[in-house]
Amino acid sequence: MHINIYLLIGRKYWKKIHTRVIVIIIGILLGLFLTLLPVAAHNYSQPLTVQQLSNSAQQEQQGRQYYEAGQFGEAIKIWQQVLQIYQSQKDELNQARVLNNLSLSYQQLGQWLEAKQAIYSSLELLDTKGDRTTDKLNVLAQALNTQGSLELAIGKSETALAIWQQATATYTKADNEIGVIRSLINQSQALKTLGLYRRALSTLIQVNDILQKQPDSAIKTAGLRSLGSSLRLVGNLTQAQQVLQQSLAIAQKLQSPLDISAAFIDLGNVARANQDADSALGFYQQATAIAPSPILKMRSQLNQLSILIEQKKWALAQTLWSQIQPQLANLPPSRASIYAQLNLVQSLIRLQQANLSDAPTMESIGKLLANNLQQAKTLGDKQAEAYALGKLGRLYEHTQQWAIAQELTQQALVLAQAINTPEIAYRWQWQLGRLLKKQGDETGAIAAYTQAVNTLQSLRSDLVAIDPDVQFSFRESVEPVYRELVSLLLKPGNSQPSQKAIIQARQVIESLQLAELDDFLREACLDKKYAQIDQLDPQAAIIYPIILTDRLEVILSLPKQPLQHYATVLPEEQLETIVEKLRKKLVIRSKQDFLPLSKQIYDWLIRPAESELVKSGIKTLVFVPDGVFRNIPLAALHDGKQFVIEKYSIALTPSLQLLPPKRLLHRNFKVLGAGLTQARQGFSPLEYVEEELKKIKSEVPSTVLLNEDFTSKNLKTYLKSSFFPIVHIATHGKFSSKAIETFILAWDEQIRINELDNLLQIPEQKKRESVELLVLSACETATGDKRAALGLAGIAVRAGANSTLATLWAVNDEATANLMRYFYKYLSNSQEGKAEALRRSQLALLKDPLYEHPVYWAPYILVGNWL
Secondary structure (H helix, E strand, O other): OOOOOHHHHHHHHHOOOOOOOOOOOOOOOOOHHHHHHOOOOOOOOOOOOOHHHHHHHHHHHHHHHHHHOOHHHHHHHHHHHHHHHHHHEEEEEHHHHHHHHHHHHHHHHHOHHHHHHHHHHHHHOOOOOOOOHHOOOOOOHHHHHHHHHHHHEEEEEEHHHHHHHHHHHHHHHOOOOOHHHHHHHHHHHHHHHHOOOHHHHHHHHHHHEEEEHOOOOOHHHHHHHHHHHHHHHHHHHHHHHHHHHHHHHHHHOOEEEEHHHHHHHHHHHHHOOOHHHHHHHHHHHHHHHHHHOOHHHHHHHHHHHHHHHHOOOOOHHHHHHHHHHHHHHHOOOOOHHHHHHHHHHHHHHHHOOOOOOOOHHHHHHHHHHHHHHHEEEEEEOHHHHHHHHHHHHHHHOOOHHHHHHHHHHHHHHOOOHHOOHHHHHHHHHHHHHHHHHOOOOOOHHHHHHHHHHHHHHOHHHHHHHHHHHHOOOHHHHHHHHHHHHHHHHOOOOOOOOOOOHHHHHHHHHHHHHHHHHHHHHHHOOOOOOOHHHHHHOOOEEEEEEEEEEOEEEEEEEOOOOEEEEEEEEEOOOHHHHHHHHHHHHHOOOOOOOOOOOHHHHHHHOOOOHEEEEHOOOOEEEOOOHHHHHOOOOOOHOOOOEHHHHHHOOOOOOOOOOOOOOOOOOOOOOOEEEOOOOOOOOOOOOOOOOOHHHHHHHOOOEEEEEEEEHHHHHHHHHHHHHOOOOEEEEEOOOEOOHHHHEEEEOOOOOOOHHHHHHHHHOOOOOHHHOOOOOOEEEOOEOOOOOOOOOOHHHHHHHHHHEEEEEOOOOOOHHHHHHHHHHHHHHHHHOOOOOHHHHHHHHHHHHHHHHHHOEEEEEHEEEEOOOOO
């Protein structure tokens, strides 16, 4: 099917390429409207006539209304007129305030130079010594807030933070607590951009403390809502929900439909982040029922629509679309309405692809996009233009009109780059790569994909903060970019890929592993970059299995040798089925029918490299596992004669970049052990845990916290009082693809993954060394969850330990006690390292007739540094 959007909006428009380089505000969070509202007019005691005061105040209010409606160009026109009045009266304070408001509007439109000139003029007028009245302090603080947003937009996060700290101090002098809240929320945004998440969270908690002292008011409910949105975006979903529920309660008490519906939408977003689709739908439906404005109603309905489509509830989605459609004509042109409709397009395309009766046609979707594009142009919203252009290109891609799709995509990309919006640009770089690949230009496609990956790398902290309102999905919007580039670089054909291409493919898959963990943890906390540890261990081979849609690629890194690669043609679904079958069969104690599957996966991953491994004298295989390979014990792969563990030590790592290149120090070797033997919080007792901890204590010096002594508070107290290189926790726990469901069980509570680093890491003033080994001996990965072992990798990273030893499934208590005794014996008496100590312990069980089945010894895996 061919469509012609050119006819809908005229050929003349397409010749206009926006070449003026401007920058637009990046990452302004939806809930933070308090930070960007223009300064309200005040009747300052200035030499104005009563008539002038009345006219200027009315005009300013009109400008404010335009601003809040997203009609920034109209707001600018009004405020420029008001500015002239104040200039003619030499009223500097009111000039400064209006200039600040103008700067905010220019920022929203991406008119960077004008925004900069306006705010600098405002600050100049305010830069007078003495005469620091409360009114002047408030205007100065607001101007500093605006200047900070400009600095953040051009990537100067540290400068923005310093300016917002000045704003906080100025608001404090003016005794303006609401202003303090605004600037602190801004500070948290800058801290987050800098990757300082703990400080960002601490700042938000400070905001909460201030808000709790405020009387119930519209400002308090808005401030709490803003705080709730921020907490959600830094991954603190439990507290986000609590704060938003409080905001909702106050809004209901004040009988404010606007604030009630906005709170319901934000609560829906939290439920959605928790992957609780039913609760999210409920909140969005409540928002729809009470929303007093068309745009709020539309936002809540569009969120419902995207969830219904994700769940493939096509009939309900179709009914909802029929309710949304008539409302589109009533939406006033504004940034908010354009963005709502652009997000709607994404849902409509998926409805169209589902081949439903009465589904929207490509032509009708094209008309909607054309209308969005014209509205964006009328409003001067370059960011919305870039989105609309790119989505038009996507529409033509769907209809296989490659040339037109490419032209539109390139125009969208030029515009997105001109206004410095990488979160938009990467999408069109990716789209351009797909289009070039379709047209046979592989070199151009690789270049475009590489640009997209580089852009994603620069975006790391911003990506995790993208709001669900733009329907961001890591698995749909980010992961494929990496995999499709790897597929191009290692493309099967007559000639082998170059060493340069294999090296790049390895870098790309490492970057994907980091991005996946960022997404799982909901923050870009993986900022340490260590030297490649494989260069420091001459007896380790690194194996990267890479799952692509049509094949399995494996990259092999041997010490001081060029990278190698080999592939197996196999559809992704078939591969996943085989791997999942192996996992299920390995836990059936009475059978050996796991062996054919174990051999098959061995043939994929290791068989092609057997001779090279022997020739290179390899003793350790380090896997950087991809996808479902994380959920199986690679030690249980079988070559037809013996298990891999009988030939090699095995270790896993989410990325070599995360590993500090050091060996476990055997001096002052001591363990902090903690465990539960009794049933707690619905979990069964673990009878052999006490024996396990006793056996460890017989091998190495240990401090033990058992049952009621094993509380999160006690664990933290002991770690603060003395350094323990090893922390051994024998308790129930679960690894899941949902961070909220990944935890370890203490006597008093479930310790969630996002609390681990705060619990286990030693405070900075006492921090001599990080925990070298964290052992979790009774945890398991969630069955039926393809990405469950992300939770294991996430725990390993968040705990801050150099290595983590954990189990893939619930293990036999008695076997665990025996294995741990062997492990600590070999670890304390040998210089072989952690991976070798684990291998020898597993072999001890394998040779015992009681425990020779892999169900007993295979689930123990070492994640991180294997030395």
